[in-house]
Amino acid sequence: MRELRGNQNYPTCPYHNWRYDGTGKLLGVAMEKGLKGKGGYPDSFCKEDNGLQTLRVSVISGVVFGTLDPSAPELNTFLGPRISQRIKDICHKPLKILGYQRQTVHCNWKLFVENNRDSYHGPQLHSFIPQFGIARPADQVAVEVDGANALLSSWLETDEEGNIVDFPPQQGEFQLEDPSIVEGFEALGALQLSVISVFPASLFTCIRNAWSFRRMIPTSPGTTNIEYTWFGYEDDTEFEQECRLKQSNLLGPAGYVAMEDAEVLEMVQNAISQGDMSILQFGGDDTGDTDHFNSEASIRAFWKGYCEIMDIPLQGDRS
Numbered sequence: 257m258r259e260l261r262g263n264q265n266y267p268t269c270p271y272h273n274w275r276y277d278g279t280g281k282l283l284g285v286a287m288e289k290g291l292k293g294k295g296g297y298p299d300s301f302c303k304e305d306n307g308l309q310t311l312r313v314s315v316i317s318g319v320v321f322g323t324l325d326p327s328a329p330e331l332n333t334f335l336g337p338r339i340s341q342r343i344k345d346i347c348h349k350p351l352k353i354l355g356y357q358r359q360t361v362h363c364n365w366k367l368f369v370e371n372n373r374d375s376y377h378g379p380q381l382h383s384f385i386p387q388f389g390i391a392r393p394a395d396q397v398a399v400e401v402d403g404a405n406a407l408l409s410s411w412l413e414t415d416e417e418g419n420i421v422d423f424p425p426q427q428g429e430f431q432l433e434d435p436s437i438v439e440g441f442e443a444l445g446a447l448q449l450s451v452i453s454v455f456p457a458s459l460f461t462c463i464r465n466a467w468s469f470r471r472m473i474p475t476s477p478g479t480t481n482i483e484y485t486w487f488g489y490e491d492d493t494e495f496e497q498e499c500r501l502k503q504s505n506l507l508g509p510a511g512y513v514a515m516e517d518a519e520v521l522e523m524v525q526n527a528i529s530q531g532d533m534s535i536l537q538f539g540g541d542d543t544g545d546t547d548h549f550n551s552e553a554s555i556r557a558f559w560k561g562y563c564e565i566m567d568i569p570l571q572g573d574r575s
């Protein structure tokens with residue numbers, strides 16, 4: 257029950273050895289009738305009434321979502337049609353798990369959510385990405401907000417036939433020692449960045465060919481565990497799989513991008529823990545879609561969703 261991953265047909269509680277089936281039904285209770293006629297549970301004890309809480313699951317293209325909330329809306333309604341469609345686009349053929357990573361970031365989980373919806377900081381904090389040609393200048397970008405969920409996308413320029421326009425590698429002052437890190441292949445057409453931020457704390461991130469699913473698990477007010485599952489397609493060639501693995505160095509505990517984020521998030525956490533605060537609104541005060549990255553609309557959508565489920569009154573709601 258405490259393994260990080262695996263397959264368990266009969267989950268068993270390590271404390272008193274109660275045994276369940278895959279649906280949560282209680283199958284066995286140690287010493288249910290006591291021992292040698294002494295002790296145990298009363299005759300009124302009923303295993304049917306003591307099963308596990310049932311997880312309600314829904315599947316989109318093989319991706320399983322679960323909730324413990326029986327009153328949660330239907331999955332496609334919750335995600336919205338655009339996020340559901342993006343998941344279908346990415347998962348249109350069988351996936352292959354390429355690996356797992358775990359990382360502790362020293363910030364509240366909500367800061368990590370903000371960070372992954374914050375398109376403003378990208379060119380500022382991660383200046384090495386354009387410098388080394390890891391991501392190419394976007395021809396078109398979009399931030400789409402459905403409920404408290406967000407979808408950030410950027411596309412490369414295409415010609416009239418729909419072919420991606422060639423982009424010469426950037427020749428800056430610095431050069432990569434190993435340029436193979438920026439080698440890639442076309443997998444989702446002109447789409448080079450897709451970040452699905454599922455409310456409250458999950459991420460489906462495709463940065464060029466490095467694709468991952470991330471779960472944020474709060475472990476204290478100031479620490480959050482991030483669990484990565486890296487994936488590609490089952491029919492990826494050896495070269496394509498190698499590209500994905502090399503590009504995965506962007507994220508993860510020592511990722512070029514992720515370690516910069518982890519450091520600034522810790523700085524912000526330390527600063528706001530002092531109690532000082534101020535509010536500035538970047539790109540308006542609404543939560544609508546944008547065709548640019550110069551807005552915090554998707555972050556406001558997160559906070560709106562958070563306030564709703566936490567019963568915190570909204571002030572100045574303009575959505």
Ligand SMILES: [Fe+2]
Nearest residue numbers: 378382513517
């Ligand atoms: Fe970042």
